[in-house]
Amino acid sequence: MEKKIKIVTIGGGSSYTPELMEGFIKRYEELPIKEIWLVDVERGKEKQRIVADLAQRMWDASPYKVRIHTTLNRREALADADFVTTQFRVGLLEARIKDERIPDLHGMLGQETNGAGGMMKAFRTIPVIGQIIEDMKELCPNAWLINFTNPSGMVTEAAIKQFGWKKTIGLCNVPGIAEMKEPENIGYKPGELTYQFAGLNHFHWHKVTNHKGEDVTHLILKHINEKNGGTPVNIYQAPFPTELLDTMGLIPCGYHRYYYLQDEMLEHSLHEFSEGGTRAEQMYQVEKELFDLYSQPGLHEKPELLSKRGGAYYSDAACECISAIYNNKQLRMTVSTQNNGAISFLPSDCIVEVTSLISAKGAEPLAWGTMPPAQRGWLQMMKAMEECVIEAAITGDYGIALEAFTLNPLVQSGRNGKRVLDELLVAHEKYLPQFKTKIKELKEQGIETDDPVVKELLNKNL
Numbered sequence: 066m067e068k069k070i071k072i073v074t075i076g077g078g079s080s081y082t083p084e085l086m087e088g089f090i091k092r093y094e095e096l097p098i099k100e101i102w103l104v105d106v107e108r109g110k111e112k113q114r115i116v117a118d119l120a121q122r123m124w125d126a127s128p129y130k131v132r133i134h135t136t137l138n139r140r141e142a143l144a145d146a147d148f149v150t151t152q153f154r155v156g157l158l159e160a161r162i163k164d165e166r167i168p169d170l171h172g173m174l175g176q177e178t179n180g181a182g183g184m185m186k187a188f189r190t191i192p193v194i195g196q197i198i199e200d201m202k203e204l205c206p207n208a209w210l211i212n213f214t215n216p217s218g219m220v221t222e223a224a225i226k227q228f229g230w231k232k233t234i235g236l237c238n239v240p241g242i243a244e245m246k247e248p249e250n251i252g253y254k255p256g257e258l259t260y261q262f263a264g265l266n267h268f269h270w271h272k273v274t275n276h277k278g279e280d281v282t283h284l285i286l287k288h289i290n291e292k293n294g295g296t297p298v299n300i301y302q303a304p305f306p307t308e309l310l311d312t313m314g315l316i317p318c319g320y321h322r323y324y325y326l327q328d329e330m331l332e333h334s335l336h337e338f339s340e341g342g343t344r345a346e347q348m349y350q351v352e353k354e355l356f357d358l359y360s361q362p363g364l365h366e367k368p369e370l371l372s373k374r375g376g377a378y379y380s381d382a383a384c385e386c387i388s389a390i391y392n393n394k395q396l397r398m399t400v401s402t403q404n405n406g407a408i409s410f411l412p413s414d415c416i417v418e419v420t421s422l423i424s425a426k427g428a429e430p431l432a433w434g435t436m437p438p439a440q441r442g443w444l445q446m447m448k449a450m451e452e453c454v455i456e457a458a459i460t461g462d463y464g465i466a467l468e469a470f471t472l473n474p475l476v477q478s479g480r481n482g483k484r485v486l487d488e489l490l491v492a493h494e495k496y497l498p499q500f501k502t503k504i505k506e507l508k509e510q511g512i513e514t515d516d517p518v519v520k521e522l523l524n525k526n527l
Contacts, residue, residue: 069097071145071146072102074101075150080356080371083120083366084367087380088383088384093127098129100134114135115359117135119359125365143201144205146208149211150212151194153190154214159527160189162349164177164182164185165177166518166519167181168182172481173481178216179320179475181482181489184454188458194220198229209232210230211233212233217236217237218235219454219458221266223455234401236382237267237401237418239319240260241381243260243295243316244256246295247273250288253275258276260420262420266401266418268418270315270317290304297319301322301329303333305322313439390427395423396423402417404417404430408436410444446472457469461503470483470485490504490507492519
């Protein structure tokens with residue numbers, strides 16, 4: 066008899082969960098699920114309840130009898146799980162608001178997975194993934210961990226390399242968006258072109274061939290600055306210089322705009338800030354509207370409004386990855402996994418985001434080989450920065466954290482970068498116990514942010 070599957074989602078009260086349910090319902094005939102557990106924290110309890118009710122309505126409207134379980138006790142859910150998906154945000158959206166507003170206040174890019182905000186999110190998140198893995202070792206030692214908690218690449222590297230959970234795969238929606246949006250610009254349908262990606266999470270390039278094996282990368286590059294060119298909706302679409310693209314001969318991901326077009330992206334970020342609404346605050350409003358929709362008893366499907374969130378398609382990718390493992394599909398997907406020589410000039414044991422074959426064995430990365438000097442240099446520097454971030458997140462070593470800030474191209478080093486790091490540490494004190502001693506010292510020095518929105522959040526203990 067076919068074994069029924071138990072799925073646990075950490076961060077089950079996320080607004081993305083309905084998309085996850087839609088993906089599981091769509092694949093039920095190949096992915097027979099017995100039970101789904103949605104886990105969250107006390108502060109997310111109400112959202113968890115709303116999402117769980119909608120999830121159950123979605124299953125009840127399907128032909129399948131699957132029950133949704135909720136708990137605030139992670140260990141209760143994890144027992145005998147087959148797959149654990151992670152989509153949590155330590156500190157909820159209020160933490161993202163701090164990550165974006167404090168750098169902006171100092172004339173620096175505020176962005177949730179890149180620059181200062183992305184590193185700070187990693188400091189909060191990596192210790193928690195370690196705690197989850199400790200529970201998994203005891204309660205579900207054979208489970209797969211499918212991570213799409215950002216910054217996905219660094220979280221996945223910590224899970225595999227530092228915490229020893231080899232059965233981990235990291236996901237991102239950016240490759241999937243490119244594969245869905247780009248083909249139509251050159252007269253193809255999704256699935257008719259062959260994609261190969263290589264790099265790091267939110268810092269990869271890709272090349273494309275058609276069914277004849279002909280390289281069509283240069284054709285796609287001509288459309289990259291168009292509205293439907295494959296850039297995720299959460300990234301301001303400053304135009305790439307055509308000369309840069311022609312020389313590169315590879316398709317950069319949307320997040321590369323933050324690095325290749327720093328002035329334009331920073332100007333846009335600061336303009337949003339001056340208008341009183343960072344991306345985080347915009348998403349705060351979108352999420353409120355989503356949960357108002359989710360609360361409607363007549364709703365039993367994923368609403369269209371969810372597509373306005375930058376993470377759309379994350380959940381569907383998770384379902385496809387789980388199905389590929391369960392059914393030993395040898396499916397071609399782009400994931401974060403151990404390099405194993407796929408990118409020849411990066412350490413074999415580091416985590417990279419590359420096109421891989423997904424089967425019952427997990428992810429087997431496809432060899433990319435070398436890259437032109439510029440891309441090779443970028444990746445070596447960014448990987449060094451990631452390694453410093455991970456070490457600082459685990460050890461609480463302030464010097465290593467400062468070194469990561471100095472390495473990151475989106476952080477202005479020197480006094481300004483140090484000040485941003487210090488203010489972010491103090492603002493996130495509640496979620497950074499590993500930095501307790503340094504934060505105490507900074508507070509004694511009078512370090513605090515001048516941003517009134519962040520101050521209000523801190524007064525509310527958020």
